[in-house]
Amino acid sequence: MNSRTQWGRSNAQECLFDIASMIKPVTAIATMMLAGKKRLLLDTPTSKFLPNYKNPKVRIESSAPRPARREITVRDLLNHTSGINDTRSHTESFRIRHLGRVR
Numbered sequence: 001m002n003s004r005t006q007w008g009r010s011n012a013q014e015c016l017f018d019i020a021s022m023i024k025p026v027t028a029i030a031t032m033m034l035a036g037k038k039r040l041l042l043d044t045p046t047s048k049f050l051p052n053y054k055n056p057k058v059r060i061e062s063s064a065p066r067p068a069r070r071e072i073t074v075r076d077l078l079n080h081t082s083g084i085n086d087t088r089s090h091t092e093s094f095r096i097r098h099l100g101r102v103r
Helices: 003-007 020-036 074-079 092-099
Strands: none
Touching (some): 020 074
């Protein structure tokens, strides 16, 4: 599938592409290389690097947010068990906001 068949127009030099999922394996490899050299521990809290992640809260079903039992670790991020949601929406409104209305 190409841009003409998917979006009805050709790519231009200024086109932007969402490559978020493509960077995940590169980041994981770099992280594991640092862990292998003992420069990073997988059980290090993410708040060491991202202070806003200190004291995370969790929500169970429809309950009010409450303090998590522990902080999110680098290992949680690599295993996709951190509980952090991907809030992007791949609906028509997302495409219109980021790509312009396709005619």
